[in-house]
Amino acid sequence: MAVSEAQLDTWSNQGSEQQSAATYQSIREVLDDPAAPYHSKSYEIFLQGSYGNKTNIWADSDVDIVICIDSVYYSDTSGLSAAEKQNFDRGFSRATYQLADFKREVFDWLRLKFGAGVRIGKKAIKIPGGNGRRDADVLVCAEHHNYISYPAQGVPQSRVGVVFWTTEGVEIVNYPKQHLENCTTKHQQTNQLFKRNVRVFKNMRNKMVDDGLIDKGLAPSYFLEGLLSNVPNQLFQMPYRTAVSNAIQFIINADRTEFTCANGYHWLLRDGHPVCWPPADYEVYMYQLRAFWA
Numbered sequence: 001m002a003v004s005e006a007q008l009d010t011w012s013n014q015g016s017e018q019q020s021a022a023t024y025q026s027i028r029e030v031l032d033d034p035a036a037p038y039h040s041k042s043y044e045i046f047l048q049g050s051y052g053n054k055t056n057i058w059a060d061s062d063v064d065i066v067i068c069i070d071s072v073y074y075s076d077t078s079g080l081s082a083a084e085k086q087n088f089d090r091g092f093s094r095a096t097y098q099l100a101d102f103k104r105e106v107f108d109w110l111r112l113k114f115g116a117g118v119r120i121g122k123k124a125i126k127i128p129g130g131n132g133r134r135d136a137d138v139l140v141c142a143e144h145h146n147y148i149s150y151p152a153q154g155v156p157q158s159r160v161g162v163v164f165w166t167t168e169g170v171e172i173v174n175y176p177k178q179h180l181e182n183c184t185t186k187h188q189q190t191n192q193l194f195k196r197n198v199r200v201f202k203n204m205r206n207k208m209v210d211d212g213l214i215d216k217g218l219a220p221s222y223f224l225e226g227l228l229s230n231v232p233n234q235l236f237q238m239p240y241r242t243a244v245s246n247a248i249q250f251i252i253n254a255d256r257t258e259f260t261c262a263n264g265y266h267w268l269l270r271d272g273h274p275v276c277w278p279p280a281d282y283e284v285y286m287y288q289l290r291a292f293w294a
Contacts, residue, residue, distance in 0.1 A: 003241075003293070005241055008240035009240060011057070011203035012197070012200050014055075014057075015056040019133075020063050022133065023133045024065060027063075027133075028045050031045055031106070032045060033109075036105070036106075038069075041069055041071045042070050043068060043069045043102075044066075045068075046068075048064045050202075050221055053183050053195070057202050059206055060221075061134060061135055062134065062135045062137050063134050064136075064139065065137065066138075066141060067140055067141075068142065069102045069140075071095075072097060072098065072102075072143075073144060074099070074144050074145070075088070075146075076146040076173070079148060087152050088150045099141070102142070103140040103164075106138070106140050114130075121167075122167050123139060123167075124138055124140070125140060141164040142162065143162060144160070144161045144173050146160075146161065146173070161176075162176060166274075170274055173275070174266075178264060178265065179261070179263040182263060183229065193243060196240075197243050198224060201227075204293075205219050205224065219281070219282075222261075226259070226277070227259065229260075230251075230259045235250055248289065248293060256268075256269055269282055
């Protein structure tokens with residue numbers, strides 16, 4: 001379908017921030033309450049997702065909040081040599097307080113404060129909206145270190161992210177801070193056009209869902225941000241029709257197997273990985289996007 005420049009300009013605008021900011025602030029205050037049973041532990045609270053990245057559109061609802069314990073952390077030493085693994089093992093000690101303990105205490109505290117509607121979802125704790133708050137997801141996670149080197153002397157090198165387990169027992173390691181930082185850098189390097197175009201693509205996705213072209217959930221916002229993060233900076237140009245056409249054409253012609261997520265660490269398109277976009281879903285989305293944009 002033909003999309004006017006005026007419509008694209010409207011779609012590029014950021015959605016309301018006032019209610020999401022109020023939601024984050026009210027939940028953060030509860031999470032960081034000195035009376036919370038886990039308050040003596042070391043942890044960090046921050047926004048992630050569309051609101052954290054400022055790519056939210058008017059249709060976005062849930063506010064994604066992270067509470068990450070860093071007084072304990074989990075490790076991946078698979079990239080170390082045998083000697084480096086021995087160096088790591090010599091200094092390793094298992095903490096008595098684990099992520100499962102932290103999540104249980106956070107959940108009990110949130111339920112005490114926000115009521116019986118609080119429940120545990122597949123990945124995050126779900127807090128229903130009310131009293132001016134939006135619905136919110138609270139991801140309870142721990143710091144994760146993917147070790148690159150572990151010398152006998154000197155400072156080990158590691159890639160620091162977060163880790164959590166789904167209710168099905170699937171381990172997920174991700175890098176939300178790097179995702180946000182990389183998107184912000186790309187936004188600056190594209191003359192403030194990257195995040196605007198992400199919003200355009202998110203609104204186009206929603207229109208495609210409304211028109212019955214794709215199923216809801218086929219093209220999550222996280223993966224759309226990742227997809228566009230692979231588009232070269234110089235292709236983000238005004239007017240928006242040029243930027244969108246440039247991006248679609250680049251994506252079609254590029255080697256999709258080399259695309260990464262916005263964090264720069266995970267591949268964007270792979271089967272069997274919980275942090276990657278299934279290629280079959282991507283193919284359906286791109287086929288319908290080309291038809292929608294034509």
